[in-house]
Amino acid sequence: TTAPAGATSNASRLIATTSGGAPGTVLTARSIVATSAMRPLAPVLTAERALAVLPFRYQGPPDQSYLGDALSDELIDVLSRTRGLRVLGSGATSQFRDNRDPRAIGASLGVDATVDATVQYMKSQVRVTARLVEVATGTQLWSDRFESRVEDLFEMQDRMCKRIAEALRVELHTVSFRGDAPAEAVALYLRARRKILSLHILGEDGAIELLEACMAQAPEFRPALASYAIACVRAWFLPSFFENLAARDWKTEAKHAVARAVEVAGDLAETHLARGMLAVQEGEWREAVQALVKALEIAPTYPHANQYLAQLQCEAGNTREGVERALLAIDLEPRLLIGLFDVARVYALKGEFDRFEELIRRVESDDRYRNTTTQIRMRVAGWYGDLDRIRDILDSTREDAQVGFARFAVGYAKCVIGEFSKEEMDTYVRELLANAASPRLLALLCQMACEAYCARGYPEDAMTYFQRAAESVLIDMEWVERCPSLKAMRALPGFAEARRKVRARVQAMWAL
Numbered sequence: 327t328t329a330p331a332g333a334t335s336n337a338s339r340l341i342a343t344t345s346g347g348a349p350g351t352v353l354t355a356r357s358i359v360a361t362s363a364m365r366p367l368a369p370v371l372t373a374e375r376a377l378a379v380l381p382f383r384y385q386g387p388p389d390q391s392y393l394g395d396a397l398s399d400e401l402i403d404v405l406s407r408t409r410g411l412r413v414l415g416s417g418a419t420s421q422f423r424d425n426r427d428p429r430a431i432g433a434s435l436g437v438d439a440t441v442d443a444t445v446q447y448m449k450s451q452v453r454v455t456a457r458l459v460e461v462a463t464g465t466q467l468w469s470d471r472f473e474s475r476v477e478d479l480f481e482m483q484d485r486m487c488k489r490i491a492e493a494l495r496v497e498l499h500t501v502s503f504r505g506d507a508p509a510e511a512v513a514l515y516l517r518a519r520r521k522i523l524s525l526h527i528l529g530e531d532g533a534i535e536l537l538e539a540c541m542a543q544a545p546e547f548r549p550a551l552a553s554y555a556i557a558c559v560r561a562w563f564l565p566s567f568f569e570n571l572a573a574r575d576w577k578t579e580a581k582h583a584v585a586r587a588v589e590v591a592g593d594l595a596e597t598h599l600a601r602g603m604l605a606v607q608e609g610e611w612r613e614a615v616q617a618l619v620k621a622l623e624i625a626p627t628y629p630h631a632n633q634y635l636a637q638l639q640c641e642a643g644n645t646r647e648g649v650e651r652a653l654l655a656i657d658l659e660p661r662l663l664i665g666l667f668d669v670a671r672v673y674a675l676k677g678e679f680d681r682f683e684e685l686i687r688r689v690e691s692d693d694r695y696r697n698t699t700t701q702i703r704m705r706v707a708g709w710y711g712d713l714d715r716i717r718d719i720l721d722s723t724r725e726d727a728q729v730g731f732a733r734f735a736v737g738y739a740k741c742v743i744g745e746f747s748k749e750e751m752d753t754y755v756r757e758l759l760a761n762a763a764s765p766r767l768l769a770l771l772c773q774m775a776c777e778a779y780c781a782r783g784y785p786e787d788a789m790t791y792f793q794r795a796a797e798s799v800l801i802d803m804e805w806v807e808r809c810p811s812l813k814a815m816r817a818l819p820g821f822a823e824a825r826r827k828v829r830a831r832v833q834a835m836w837a838l
Contacts, residue, residue, distance in 0.1 A: 380441065428440050429462075454473075458498070470493055488654075503548055515553065519533075594624070632652075669685055773795060
């Protein structure tokens with residue numbers, strides 16, 4: 327899908343400045359949140375829902391009492407940018423500062439639900455307890471508590487309101503479609519969303535299994551269709567030796583799932599994230615950027631779309647914007663620590679090891695990512711020729727060497743430190759690339775092969791794989807320009823031309 331002729335919004339023109347200096351408009355994290363004028367790339371189906379944010383009740387020192395109104399006004403501003411949601415301004419709700427009867431509010435203002443919240447100011451911390459109440463029945467649909475340190479009041483206000491807005495968006499999104507599915511199916515869908523966040527896609531009680539069980543009960547439950555498309559694309563990216571992959575054609579299933587989501591759930595931000603992810607796997611970069619922009623126009627506070635776009639920016643020509651967006655994604659969803667890998671990689675390539683280690687330790691605190699952080703440390707050590715560090719890491723990972731992507735990392739380490747002969751290395755790399763189901767994964771594995779051959783003193787072999795990646799879908803200009811292990815390969819004939827192809831691809835992907 328391409329942008330419609332005549333589309334004039336910032337988002338439809340350009341996402342970011344490329345490292346090659348491509349002309350165009352810069353779209354920052356703030357402007358992508360503020361922009362919502364792009365013509366839809368898929369039908370917008372959701373009926374508008376009306377929401378009233380009541381003035382927040384304040385508890386704390388009198389000199390900070392303005393925080394209640396400031397936070398409620400900020401939340402109204404953020405929520406008003408979410409497509410399909412009509413949010414009443416503070417002028418309409420001020421009369422209900424004391425009378426908070428949801429039925430009376432609904433009758434007076436004609437809204438579907440109210441947000442009622444309490445702000446507590448405690449020394450250097452602010453706590454907001456928010457509740458979503460259905461006005462027709464007075465039923466509390468959702469509640470949560472949000473806490474933040476008060477180091478910068480304006481920054482805290484912005485960050486906290488975006489988190490609350492995203493939690494409300496997800497809840498309203500689910501409530502809107504509850505009539506399309508029995509309670510058990512909705513419960514399966516909500517469990518599957520958590521599995522996607524933790525990257526538990528395949529196997530027993532994984533996202534795919536849960537979503538298929540949900541859709542068996544509710545075939546037209548649109549939130550599940552959109553999440554299923556995301557899960558199928560993630561399954562396609564996994565190497566072919568993963569559990570349950572061999573029995574299914576995930577490329578075909580991912581395409582079918584995304585097409586179905588676009589057809590039936592084209593108004594959902596999750597659908598357009600799935601579109602973008604599918605386009606990335608196929609190297610359709612302009613379409614990927616368009617889809618991610620669309621997702622963020624529908625839901626500016628959607629953390630997964632912010633994180634995925636940040637990943638592309640951190641690779642392809644705009645690390646400053648990418649780092650900013652990745653940190654925004656984690657503000658919106660603190661459990662989305664996978665986004666810190668992209669930020670850590672930026673600092674590793676710049677040689678800022680203290681910052682790299684700080685970020686990796688933060689991710690490592692979550693058991694879900696412990697193996698992944700080990701693998702990233704191993705690769706960074708390979709970039710800088712720290713063979714002793716690689717040996718130490720390898721010794722600590724031998725027991726789970728055949729689990730998931732650890733298989734790649736262990737083989738990579740053995741290549742770099744010389745445990746494999748040249749012939750064994752050649753065989754390993756060929757087998758490694760044979761496991762690449764998608765062009766995106768193939769390009770990544772070619773990058774690892776380049777690093778390993780350069781580390782062993784075989785730059786000509788490395789060049790073969792660099793050219794293969796450049797001919798395919800490689801956009802990782804940060805790695806091309808900064809990775810120290812590629813130094814010998816950069817001097818060879820053919821490098822400049824392959825680099826030019828990557829740069830041209832990067833410039834084209836942002837020039838929308």
